[in-house]
Amino acid sequence: MLPTSHALITAVQLGSVLQAARKAQGLTQAALAGRIGLSQSRVSHLELNAEELSVGQLLAWCAALGLELTVGTRGSPAASSATHADW
Structure with missing residues (x-):
């Protein structure tokens, strides 16, 4: 089983x-x-060769696997509690 989140640095x-x-x-x-x-x-x-993934492909891939893509400042807690209202 996969951990619930991953900090990624490389493709x-x-x-x-x-x-x-x-x-x-x-x-x-x-x-x-x-x-x-x-x-x-x-x-x-x-x-x-994940560096060749387009953003659209990555988002489709995540959707197909039930994954969520989160971007945040390195070293900060995951922004999983952010809501669309925060935008």
């Missing part, structure tokens, strides 16, 4: 987290690919 870490989340849900690359409109080979490539 390699992002790829590893996305791959681990997919595997934790028992999804194959082909199954995930079908959910996000990519080919299985592209999913495989992006898991190993």
Whole structure:
């Protein structure tokens, strides 16, 4: 099981987290690919080369796996309690 949040610094870490989340849900690359409109080979490539993910692809990937993407200042607590009203 994955921890509830991850602080990511590199694209390699992002790829590893996305791959681990997919595997934790028992999804194959082909199954995930079908959910996000990519080919299985592209999913495989992006898991190993996450720096090539577009923002749209990353958000679709997160949605397909039930993940939430949070951005915050390094070293600060996660902004998971922020609401849309805070924007």
